Amino acid sequence: MKGFTLVEKIIKSHTTASEEEIFPGNIVWINLDLVTARDYAGPQVVDLFQKNYPDSKVFNSNKIIFTPDCYPYGNDPKHAVDQEKIRVFAKEHNIKVTDLGSGIGSHLLFRRGFSKPGDIAFGADSHYNILGALGILGLGAGDVMLAFAMKTGKAWIKIPETVKIYLEGDYSWPTSSKDLALYVLKQLHEYGITGKSVEFYGNIISKLSIEDRVTLCSLITEASGMIGFVPQDSITADYYKKLGIEIETITADDNANYSSELTIDIEDLGMYIACPPHPHNVKPIEEVVDTPISSIVVGSCTNGSYTDIHEVARVLKGRKVDPNVRFGIVPATREDFVTINSEGDMSVILEAGGNFFGTGCSTCAKGQYGLTGGKTAVTLTTGNRNTQGKIGPADVYLASPAIAAATAIEGKIAIPKVSEEK
Amino acid sequence: MSKENISGDVTLVRVDDIDTDQIFHQSLLTIHNPEEIKPHIFGNLEGFENFGKEDNSNKILVVGKNFGKGSTRQQAVTGFLAHKIKAIIGESFGPIYYSNAVNAGLLLVEVPDIADFVIDVDDELEIDISQSVLLNKTKNAQMKCKKIPQPVLDIMNAGGLLKLGGRF
Numbered sequence: 001m002k003g004f005t006l007v008e009k010i011i012k013s014h015t016t017a018s019e020e021e022i023f024p025g026n027i028v029w030i031n032l033d034l035v036t037a038r039d040y041a042g043p044q045v046v047d048l049f050q051k052n053y054p055d056s057k058v059f060n061s062n063k064i065i066f067t068p069d070c071y072p073y074g075n076d077p078k079h080a081v082d083q084e085k086i087r088v089f090a091k092e093h094n095i096k097v098t099d100l101g102s103g104i105g106s107h108l109l110f111r112r113g114f115s116k117p118g119d120i121a122f123g124a125d126s127h128y129n130i131l132g133a134l135g136i137l138g139l140g141a142g143d144v145m146l147a148f149a150m151k152t153g154k155a156w157i158k159i160p161e162t163v164k165i166y167l168e169g170d171y172s173w174p175t176s177s178k179d180l181a182l183y184v185l186k187q188l189h190e191y192g193i194t195g196k197s198v199e200f201y202g203n204i205i206s207k208l209s210i211e212d213r214v215t216l217c218s219l220i221t222e223a224s225g226m227i228g229f230v231p232q233d234s235i236t237a238d239y240y241k242k243l244g245i246e247i248e249t250i251t252a253d254d255n256a257n258y259s260s261e262l263t264i265d266i267e268d269l270g271m272y273i274a275c276p277p278h279p280h281n282v283k284p285i286e287e288v289v290d291t292p293i294s295s296i297v298v299g300s301c302t303n304g305s306y307t308d309i310h311e312v313a314r315v316l317k318g319r320k321v322d323p324n325v326r327f328g329i330v331p332a333t334r335e336d337f338v339t340i341n342s343e344g345d346m347s348v349i350l351e352a353g354g355n356f357f358g359t360g361c362s363t364c365a366k367g368q369y370g371l372t373g374g375k376t377a378v379t380l381t382t383g384n385r386n387t388q389g390k391i392g393p394a395d396v397y398l399a400s401p402a403i404a405a406a407t408a409i410e411g412k413i414a415i416p417k418v419s420e421e422k
Numbered sequence: 423m424s425k426e427n428i429s430g431d432v433t434l435v436r437v438d439d440i441d442t443d444q445i446f447h448q449s450l451l452t453i454h455n456p457e458e459i460k461p462h463i464f465g466n467l468e469g470f471e472n473f474g475k476e477d478n479s480n481k482i483l484v485v486g487k488n489f490g491k492g493s494t495r496q497q498a499v500t501g502f503l504a505h506k507i508k509a510i511i512g513e514s515f516g517p518i519y520y521s522n523a524v525n526a527g528l529l530l531v532e533v534p535d536i537a538d539f540v541i542d543v544d545d546e547l548e549i550d551i552s553q554s555v556l557l558n559k560t561k562n563a564q565m566k567c568k569k570i571p572q573p574v575l576d577i578m579n580a581g582g583l584l585k586l587g588g589r590f
Binding site: 082126144148151221 | 439441443444447448451452454466468487488491492493494495496499514515516517518520521522525526571573574577582583584585586587590
């Protein structure tokens with residue numbers, strides 16, 4: 001019997017195409033479990049929907065969510081008009097909106113159980129593929145695809161090739177899942193995974209929390225890949241059990257057809273930093289240590305979880321942020337905000353000189369804290385893109401939350417001190 | 423489009439890994455009108471900042487690999503349609519960019535060995551869609567391109583994905 005990879009299996013269960021039609025390179029129509037849009041593409045999706053399908057209903061109002069996470073604060077008159085367009089349309093069609101303070105849509109999909117392993121979710125966010133960390137086929141899509149999907153519940157997909165990746169070895173603090181993600185990005189960009197799906201295997205996987213897995217999968221976009229999957233295991237099942245959701249386990253077949261296999265050695269992995277001008281320009285921290293930094297942002301779908309902010313508190317405890325550094329933290333979701341508050345991380349960070357901003361996408365999106373002007377305001381962020389000119393005219397570095405905190409203390413890129421915690 | 427050949431003069435932006443933030447910067451995302459998007463195309467790509475203000479109509483744009491990686495923003499496709507670019511030829515494209523282009527009717531042609539193909543500005547190129555061949559008429563040379571899948575041609579021939587909304 002023909003074997004299928006994870007992405008092929010999920011596609012196969014969402015299409016009327018036959019088994020014979022499920023092979024890499026073929027294009028099939030798929031039925032979507034969830035269609036979302038946020039505040040920057042959402043208004044255009046609404047415009048396209050109304051223009052092309054006047055007086056039409058959406059395919060299923062229970063399978064659509066608007067997730068304003070870029071600038072839901074109305075901090076600009078144009079944004080305010082756009083946001084209201086979403087809210088009015090949502091009300092008219094009885095669609096859920098996760099509004100101000102809820103946070104990043106892709107994270108809400110798993111934090112609130114809107115999407116479960118084996119599902120297909122499309123959204124206006126190129127990092128929807130972080131959902132691969134939970135075995136969900138999450139994909140970013142543009143305005144046209146989403147307007148069509150809201151009308152029909154369908155989309156087309158070019159079935160990708162799958163690369164099987166073995167992560168061999170283990171690492172210890174202060175190396176984190178962000179260093180792992182950056183190191184893997186560097187390898188995969190050189191290897192070439194444009195448009196492909198990858199599946200991660202190796203003993204390390206069982207030691208990675210859901211948040212670590214999200215970080216690992218979040219940089220596949222930066223290697224031009226389609227999605228990275230962490231196959232479901234007991235960690236995934238326990239996560240959904242706490243949400244009161246029973247999940248059906250989907251694994252790749254033993255005889256699945258992979259386009260290639262790659263082993264990446266991560267034994268005693270060090271710390272890594274993405275240097276300007278590309279996310280894949282990844283270097284060992286030793287090569288850039290002592291680079292002066294004046295703006296630091298902890299946040300994004302890559303590293304905005306409570307676990308990431310906890311890492312910041314762990315390094316900052318009893319220390320002070322350099323007064324020349326502007327240090328901002330943008331929690332990914334309200335749930336993360338609540339946790340860091342109840343666990344005391346917020347006060348540690350505030351006392352050290354850090355600042356908190358409302359939940360959302362941070363510097364990766366327009367309209368939020370962290371943009372810079374001038375060539376001297378060099379940034380270090382835990383986000384996923386350092387494209388030249390994106391955040392400001394000066395250089396941008398990408399690193400882990402622990403490195404961000406150590407750098408905030410020193411005012412220059414620094415190696416986190418070994419924690420006193422046992 | 424299934425039978426027609428596409429031809430035009432070349433404009434070159436042979437840079438690898440061009441991100442959507444270099445095509446159409448995030449600070450401009452509240453702009454949706456194609457004519458207003460047009461002058462900003464490549465506004466954040468060093469060396470090509472004036473591209474958006476130049477006349478590129480009926481040209482074929484040649485790029486490098488991983489073109490259009492990055493965000494889902496539709497404007498990064500819309501801008502080239504506003505310029506009346508006939509096609510973009512590259513070694514490879516970001517997967518989201520590829521589907522956004524198809525859905526809006528912008529032809530993308532993948533040529534795996536494009537880096538080895540000698541092309542100069544203003545050369546006349548022809549894309550033979552049915553034979554999957556790229557011709558440089560000025561240099562009298564040709565190269566194989568990846569076959570454009572039939573469903574992609576069907577979407578483009580329909581005038582874009584939104585036109586198919588009534589069929590489902």
